[in-house]
Amino acid sequence: MDLSFLERLAKQFDRVVKQFERLPKQFGRLFKQFERLAKQFGRLVKQFESLATQFDRVFKQFERLAKQFERPVKRFERLVKRFERLFKQLEGGRINHYSRSQKILLVGEGDFSFALCLARAFGSADNMVATSLDSKGSLMTNYSKAMTNLLELEGRECKIFHKVDARVMRYHPYLLFMRFHKNLVRRFFISAREMLTTDGEIHVTHKTTYPFSEWKLVKIAEDVGLYLVGEERFSLFDYPGYENKRGAGICDQTFPVGMSSTFRFAKNYLYC
């Protein structure tokens, strides 16, 4: 038996045993590294989860903001369109339903700012007659801009008359508020109808919400032989310079127009 061969074999065996002894330690180290990696991964997953929740929250806030912005943006767009329409009309001597080619009679003016708004759109107002129930003197006392508005209207050749009662009868102080107004409108319709040409129109701008809707404007008109030929939403933006006034005691104060329409009536049913 070759002894040196046995010795080599024993040494090799010894080396293998030592390597084998080192294996569990290496395995232990690897396992610890794996544990650390798993923990880091767990932390990353949690961070990712909280990021996702934060992102979700921010996204929802953004959605809410976008919704809140939607309405003002739409309103702004509508406003821009209105202004565009207005500028086009003004260029062509028109403003909404009204043009220089029509003969226009205005009754119940306050500080004459509505008449002036039309007159400015037409350039010259020789096609207009503007009237107030108030005398010139009381207009000057009650409305801060009445004098300048009237002067400009006269300069634009608008015919102006004061103390014109649309009912052609005296105001009865004891009648109920509502009855007074309804009666005023009725009497106005009767006298205006007499003055109307075949294709002429009577325009009344009126609030459409309760209790004003109770006036039943269209019914009053129909009762005196007038027909509704159109109803358009009224907006102050369409009449630059016009300041709606209260009249009656607190004359120069304005009031919210709210939901209002311009009702157009004609005496000829076929005209609709």
Ligand SMILES: C[S@@+](CC[C@H](N)C(=O)[O-])C[C@H]1O[C@@H](n2cnc3c(N)ncnc32)[C@H](O)[C@@H]1O
């Ligand atoms: C609410 S204010 C409106 C004033 C103006 N039209 C405006 O839009 O600013 C009502 C107006 O109707 C007028 N009025 C009241 N009764 C009238 C009548 N019988 N005939 C003509 N105008 C009348 C008043 O003098 C007052 O100026």
